Amino acid sequence: MRHALNRRQFLAASAATAGLLASGGIQAAEYKTxxxxxxxxxxxxxxxxxxxxxxxDGMETGKWDVAPEExxxxxxxxxxLSMEIHAVLYGWANFNSExxxxxxxxxxxxxxxxxxxxxxxxxxxxxxxxxLTRSVKVPQPWEFDIELDExxxxxxxxxxxxxxxxxxxxxxxxRATDASRKAVEALIPVAEKTGVMIALENVWNQFWVKPNLxxxxxxxxxxxxxxxYFDIGNHVKYAKPEEWFEALGKxxxxxxxxxxxxxxxxxxxxxxxxxxxxxxxCPAVRxxx
Numbered sequence: 001m002r003h004a005l006n007r008r009q010f011l012a013a014s015a016a017t018a019g020l021l022a023s024g025g026i027q028a029a030e031y032k033t034x035x036x037x038x039x040x041x042x043x044x045x046x047x048x049x050x051x052x053x054x055x056x057d058g059m060e061t062g063k064w065d066v067a068p069e070e071x072x073x074x075x076x077x078x079x080x081l082s083m084e085i086h087a088v089l090y091g092w093a094n095f096n097s098e099x100x101x102x103x104x105x106x107x108x109x110x111x112x113x114x115x116x117x118x119x120x121x122x123x124x125x126x127x128x129x130x131x132l133t134r135s136v137k138v139p140q141p142w143e144f145d146i147e148l149d150e151x152x153x154x155x156x157x158x159x160x161x162x163x164x165x166x167x168x169x170x171x172x173x174x175r176a177t178d179a180s181r182k183a184v185e186a187l188i189p190v191a192e193k194t195g196v197m198i199a200l201e202n203v204w205n206q207f208w209v210k211p212n213l214x215x216x217x218x219x220x221x222x223x224x225x226x227x228x229y230f231d232i233g234n235h236v237k238y239a240k241p242e243e244w245f246e247a248l249g250k251x252x253x254x255x256x257x258x259x260x261x262x263x264x265x266x267x268x269x270x271x272x273x274x275x276x277x278x279x280x281x282c283p284a285v286r287x288x289x
Contacts, residue, residue: 033289035255035289036086037056037057038056038058038059038060038087040059040060040089041061041062043074043077044077045077045081048077049081051083052082058078058084058085058086059084059085060085060086061085061088061120061122062089062090062091063116064089064090064113064116064117065109065112065116066116067116068116068118068119069119070116070119071116072119072120074120075119075120078120078121085120085122086123087117087124087125087199087229087254088116088117088120088125088126089126090110090113090126090127091126091128092130092205093109093129093130093183094130095129095176095179095183096133096172096175096176096180106183107186110125110127110187110190111190113125114187114190114194115190117194118194118195118196123196123197124196124197124198124199124229124254125197126201126229126254127229128200128203128205129176129179129180129200130180130205130207131205131206131207132172132176132205134168136166136168136172137165137169138169138206139158142262142269143159145158146210146213148212148216150216153177153181154177155213156170158170158173173207176207177208177217180217181220181221188225191225197226197253198226198227199227199254200226200227201228201230201231203234204234210238210239211235211248212247214228214247214248215249227252228251228252229253229254229255229256230245230252230254231256231258232258232280233256233257233258233259233278234256234258236279236280237260237269240281241281241284242281242284242288245285257275258275258280259272259273259274259276259277259278259279260272260278260280261277261278262279
């Protein structure tokens with residue numbers, strides 16, 4: 001098994017979306033770390049060559065459903081161009097399904113994805129353990145005021161005052177936490193064999209929406225192979241990026257970088273915009289990494 005890297009080493013090898021250093025005149029020399037830039041795509045020679053010429057350092061690929069041998073070919077291709085495939089994007093899993101066969105099938109897929117990630121030479125697999133699929137009443141992003149049971153990662157309340165309108169949502173949140181923990185714990189032995197981290201994300205899945213809640217859930221595994229993949233723009237509508245960095249700290253191993261402008265009148269709570277045009281305080285975030 002490869003040795004786990006520390007947070008700064010991982011962050012120096014990540015930043016999975018372009019733009020953080022290129023925007024707003026920010027210079028890497030002003031900071032203690034230098035972020036490597038990557039995009040998300042498929043590892044073919046044309047793409048990797050173009051991205052190398054454009055100044056990128058590597059790729060995150062969503063092509064996880066491949067044999068390790070095929071993934072290894074992608075690794076060799078990337079290395080021949082002085083590029084790296086630093087992560088694999090699995091995305092949403094179905095660990096909170098009420099059907100046991102669904103969960104079993106999903107575990108097999110993630111097992112395959114971890115082995116593919118090893119073939120690519122990737123250090124992490126981006127995994128969203130589950131998402132809300134039932135039609136229940138959910139607070140607006142700015143209404144959340146969560147009371148947390150730190151021992152179980154369960155929530156006791158999600159807003160101030162009367163929580164009865166959100167009783168079903170609270171039940172779904174807590175069920176998702178228990179189901180996800182059981183599933184991810186079952187995958188840790190695979191992560192150990194492959195040397196690939198399970199990097200959890202909560203990208204608009206309606207669960208673990210506040211910094212202290214997500215941090216508590218990720219930390220509850222108490223494993224060097226279960227950490228957080230943090231997307232700055234996806235979380236702006238729930239809390240300032242600085243608050244997420246403060247809560248997650250060393251749990252963060254990879255970053256996605258984009259910006260979001262909060263608009264409480266909009267259906268999705270706002271919209272994605274170019275970096276520095278939204279509510280992502282780029283210098284403050286960069287200071288944290």
